[in-house]
Amino acid sequence: MEKRFMAIWFRHLMTDWLTLKQPELKEIPFVFATLDRNRIVITAANPVAEAQGVHCGMAAADAKAITTDLRILDHIPGKEAKLLRQLGLWCIRYTPIVMVDLPNGLILDISGCAHLWGGERGYLKEIVNKLRSSGYDARAAVADTIGTAWAVARFGKKTPLVEPGMQAQALLSLPPAALRLEPLILEKLQKLGFSIIRSFIQIPRTVLRRRFGEGFLLRLAQALGLEGEILVPLIPPVPYTERLPCLEPVRTKKAIEIAIQKLLETMCLRLQNEGKGIRKAILKCYRIDGKMVQAGISTNRGSHSVSHLVELFELQISKIEPALGIELFLLEAPKVEAIDLIQEKLWDEKPGLQDTALAELLDKLAGKVGANAIHRYLPAEHNWPERSIKQAASLMETPVTRWRTDRPRPVRLLRRPEAIEVMALLPDYPPKVFTYKGRRHIVEKADGPERIEREWWLDQGEHRDYYAVEDADGQRYWLFRSGHYDAAPQWYLHGYFA
Incomplete structure (x- = not known):
């Protein structure tokens, strides 16, 4: 079977992702930026910003000069890799071999898969339309090699389907950047006047090697199919599922508890052997009337303690309505995490967030009052008060900066x-x-004033002058005046001290 590959390019991966979360940003020019060599540099721009002349690699100050209403957001390290992994796992429904191509693409080995969708054209159309309907600006191309598919997806202006053996013809009219070359090599090619691949593809290999190095020849050979290219596929998460069929329909609370106990014993033994623990588990109960009822639990840190997990499920049993009887129990653990067993043993006599007893207590409280009622906050590197804290993703997340202690801050903001x-x-x-x-x-x-300037690279507006005040009843508040004092200044209450 001849190999066929599909390359998918997400033209605005990060900005499309944010627009999906905040649709109101769709018509606003905004960018992601990061600090690079003592200057703020644009890492991603949405189509509205690009239409006004903003592009990746531009300094944020220059971008603000081009469009005054530009909104600048902090770049999220590692977010592209996470997004592509999730999109890649979604693509596994179309082919079992999918590779993440950082920073903005996927590579699919589609050999022997396209006929299930009526051929490569229908196959490509199905995937691209699904991605676009989900909110992602995606382009794709199919070819015999990864390099040619990658090039046509990003630079091709004709058909996205390259016929078998026709990769050289597909590359001739494309720019050298389509070969995935290093910036220094692209700069050399530009200085020599090589604006398209046709202008140098017939030059003897010895001359190209002497001018541009071995890496240049490797990329060209990979695109033409003269050299192989290793594809490292995504590995889907291992499903943790246990089934317990019943000889007779189950209706009593005690029988449900026994079923939960048996399922957890089997699953926790497997997790313990793999050094993992449950963070989220769902019990699905299939009744004889054809309906399914379920109950779920979550933990603050990975656990494979059967007794602890059984106690959490006992708080949820009242949600399970057996009706005429349950004939099948299915326990799923969609979220697990690794557990350091040696450390866990040391923590038994050590207080703090790492104490397993604290995590178990929070799990029980969450089961009674709801997980949304319990939050943990960490400091964030921002002077603006609303952005100076962030919600922790888990009990084990560590802060990247320290809480500010040089100036008074309210207990409740x-x-x-x-x-x-x-x-x-x-x-x-x-x-x-x-x-x-x-x-x-x-x-x-x-006490005050303490002036806090607005972070101009994120939004615009007045500065604030904060005062810590105490009233006649001994209550302490954090107040601020917005902007400079004028005839009718606007004041706000922003927090309470202990």
Whole structure:
């Protein structure tokens, strides 16, 4: 069987992903940026920003000069790899061999798969249309080699289907960048006037090697099919599933508890042998009337403790309605994580977030009051108060920076500052009286102002002058005035001190 490959290119991977989460950004020029050599550099721009002249590699200051309403967002390290992995796992429904091609593509080995969709044209159309309907700006091409498929997907202007053995003809009119060459080699080619592959493809290999090196010849040979190219496929996560069929329909609470116990014993033994623990588990109960009911649990850290997991499920049994009886139990663990068994043993006598007893307590509380009622926050590297904290993804996530202690910060920070009425002396004196939710507070003590400037690379607006104040009842508040003092300044309450 002849090999056939498909290359998929996501033209605006990061910005498409954010637009899916925040549709209101679709018509706004925005970019992702990161700090590089003491300057903020654009790493991704949405189509609206590109249409106004903003492009990747541009300094953020230059981009702001081009379009004043540009919104600059922090680049999320590693997000491209995570997005491509998820998209690649989705593509496994079309072929078992999918490779992530960082920073913005996928490579699929489609040998022997296309006929299931009526041929390569229908196959390509099916995948691209599904990706575009999901919100991703995707292009794809099919060829005998990975290199040619990659080149046509990004630079091709004719058909995306390259006939078998026709990769050389497909490459002739494309620019040298289509060969996945290093920037220095592309710069040399440009200086020599080689604007398309046709202009140098017939030059003797010895001359090309002397001018551009062995890597240049390797990329050219891979695209033409003269050299092989290793494809490292994605490995789908191993499904953790246990089944327990019943000889007779189960209806009692005790029988359901026994079923949960047996399923967890089998699954936890397997996880323990693999050094993993459950983070999320779902119990699916199939009734004899053809309906399915389910209950789920989640943990703050991986666990393969049967007794602990059984206790969590016991809190959910009331949600399971057996009706005429349950004939099949199915336990799935869609989310697991590795557990360091040696460390876990040491933590038994060590307090802190790593204490397994704390994690188990939080799991039980979450089962009673709901996981959304329990949050853990970490410091973030921002001066603007609303952005100075972030919600931790798990109990084990470690902070990348320290909490700020050089200036007073409230124990409770409001999600959004709330407007208040204030009486204050001019020009930068703290409030003497403020009214919040109809209640009048007389300020006895105050400290400030502390000026916090807005992060101009993220949004625009006035700075804030913050004051820590204490009223006659001994309650302490964090107030601020928005912008410079004028005839009618606007004041806000932003937090409470202990």
